[in-house]
Amino acid sequence: DTGVSQNPRHKITKRGQNVTFRCDPISEHNRLYWYRQTLGQGPEFLTYFQNEAQLEKSRLLSDRFSAERPKGSFSTLEIQRTEQGDSAMYLCASSLDSEPGYGYTFGSGTRLTVV
């Protein structure tokens, strides 16, 4: 296990289509986070899981967005009816329960382009 893995690395989709991204955290990390980063900005918090429980969702996460972590391991982020404003880098991160906010490890991200 060499780090947080995200797939796909790039996704180009037409407006209105659904997309799903996957994140595999570091195996011993039970906390998992999704962030979104647009060009020229810092990452913005979207949602957070502790094991399989989704404990917080940002107001940035509209009804078109849903995230799951069914077995407390990998997570998926789905965007339904994509819009051009959804174009961004979607970053996943994980951390240890004993040090929840400390030393996040980010994945390489999935860059979404909605055309």
Next chain:
Amino acid sequence: GENVEQHPSTLSVQEGDSAVIKCTYSDSASNYFPWYKQELGKRPQLIIDIRSNVGEKKDQRIAVTLNKTAKHFSLHITETQPEDSAVYFCAATFNDYKLSFGAGTTVTVRA
């Protein structure tokens, strides 16, 4: 609130000079302040962090200072090198797990 303000937005320095980036945060309960470096097209990578019980931390050419009373913290890079050119983000924890990031500083080191 969960605001983190970062300045400057761009910074150009001559190789060998120092670079300083400053951030302020809004939540007095924040207790962890990491700095990330992000190269074009790559993930943010943690370069140094500081916890609220410490006022200063140094790692080779990089140092971070924290003033909890004033709610601000700074990144100092000494003897800058071309490979230090990147975007740097400060962040602060909220609710013990959520990181709120600054808008970033694009650092350019001129050879």
